[in-house]
Amino acid sequence: MAVSPVLVIKIVDDSSVGVRARWRDDYVEHHIVLNSVLAYWWANDLPPVEKFLELFDSVIKRTINELTPHKYLRLKYDVKADDTLDKASEIEINLIEVEADDIGFKIDGKTLKLKGLRKPSGNEEEKKPFSTSYNRVMETPDIVLKKYREMKDK
Structure with missing residues (x-):
């Protein structure tokens, strides 16, 4: 039975967001x-x-690259916000798929909700709820990939 790597996303003490990648006994x-x-x-x-x-x-790309260096990272997620992204104060991210060079990650903590991201201005306009999906493919430049591989081989 093959063991899949795991990506864990969690809010820690309402003051930080933790991103952990784990594969067998290794984690970052x-x-x-x-x-x-x-x-x-x-x-x-x-x-x-x-x-x-x-x-x-x-941060997801860096974390996974330190665990398993890869050329391409594919992130698929949905985003909901209380207003357009440039004006929003609250966000909900629902991770759907994470894949590094055809290695699929199991996702633990698929939904991340954050509030109070925008400083209160006292000039609140009518909010327009926003929702979109992202399917991002991020490439690691060869020189950076070489460094991650060297770090991993040490």
């Missing part, structure tokens, strides 16, 4: 510290939900 874990990134995004007037999605993708 990274955290997105929400207070730090939110403070930066708010200070620079950046849309926190859009930025969180970018960061979420890259």
